[in-house]
Amino acid sequence: CQLSDSALFNYHYLGGYLNSTKFNHDKAITHILEAKRLCDTSLGVHSIPYQEILKALGDEYIELGNYEDALAFYLEGIVKTMYIRNTASQTFGNLILGVQDCYEYLGWFNEVPAILSDAWYFWNKDVTVLDTYAYFPLWSMEQFYKRYGMYDNAISVSQLIEDFIKTKGGNTHPELAEALYMKGNILVEMNKTDDGIKA
Numbered sequence: 001c002q003l004s005d006s007a008l009f010n011y012h013y014l015g016g017y018l019n020s021t022k023f024n025h026d027k028a029i030t031h032i033l034e035a036k037r038l039c040d041t042s043l044g045v046h047s048i049p050y051q052e053i054l055k056a057l058g059d060e061y062i063e064l065g066n067y068e069d070a071l072a073f074y075l076e077g078i079v080k081t082m083y084i085r086n087t088a089s090q091t092f093g094n095l096i097l098g099v100q101d102c103y104e105y106l107g108w109f110n111e112v113p114a115i116l117s118d119a120w121y122f123w124n125k126d127v128t129v130l131d132t133y134a135y136f137p138l139w140s141m142e143q144f145y146k147r148y149g150m151y152d153n154a155i156s157v158s159q160l161i162e163d164f165i166k167t168k169g170g171n172t173h174p175e176l177a178e179a180l181y182m183k184g185n186i187l188v189e190m191n192k193t194d195d196g197i198k199a
Helices: 005-021 025-043 048-063 067-080 089-105 111-122 132-147 151-169 175-189 193-198
Strands: none
Touching: 005 025, 005 048, 025 048, 048 067, 048 089, 067 089, 089 111, 089 132, 111 132, 132 151, 132 175, 151 175, 175 193
C-alpha cells in the first residue's frame, strides 16, 4: 500500500536518527534529506520536527567536517522556522548554536556576537517559563566570550542576563543561582576571586 507523506516522514526521520547514532553519516543524510523534501513539498516547514531535521543535517555535516554545508542548513532552519520561534524556542536556539559552532570552526569569530545579538533582538522575551532558553542567545554569547578569554565582555553579558532574570522573575528567582554561578566562574578566571565569591 502507498504510505502517506506523514508516515514516510516518520520513517525517514527515524532512519536518519538511527543511522546517526551508528555514525553512518551518508545513510543518515540520505534519510534526513528525504524527510526535509517531504516537509518542503507537502507537509510544511512551520514545525518543530522541521527544525529538528535541519539541525540534524547541520550536525551530520559538522561530523564530516563540512562546515559550509552545515551552516547553510542551520541558517535555512532559522529562516524557514522564524514564524514559530516563540513556541519552539529550544529547538530554534539549537539552530542558532549550530550557526555559532560553524562560525567558530570556520574561524569567523567576529561574526559570533553579531548573530547572537540578532537572535536576542528577535527572541521572545515574554516568557512563561524562566530558564536558560528564555535568554538563550545571551547565555551563548556569555559562554563564547568566556571561552576565548574576553572576560570583560562576558561580564557585561552576565549583567544583562542577571537584569533580565530579575525583571522577569524578581530578585529571588531560582534561575539567578545559575546566572550568578556562571558569573562567579568568569570572575575567578579573571583572578577576581573575592568578586567571584560574592557572586
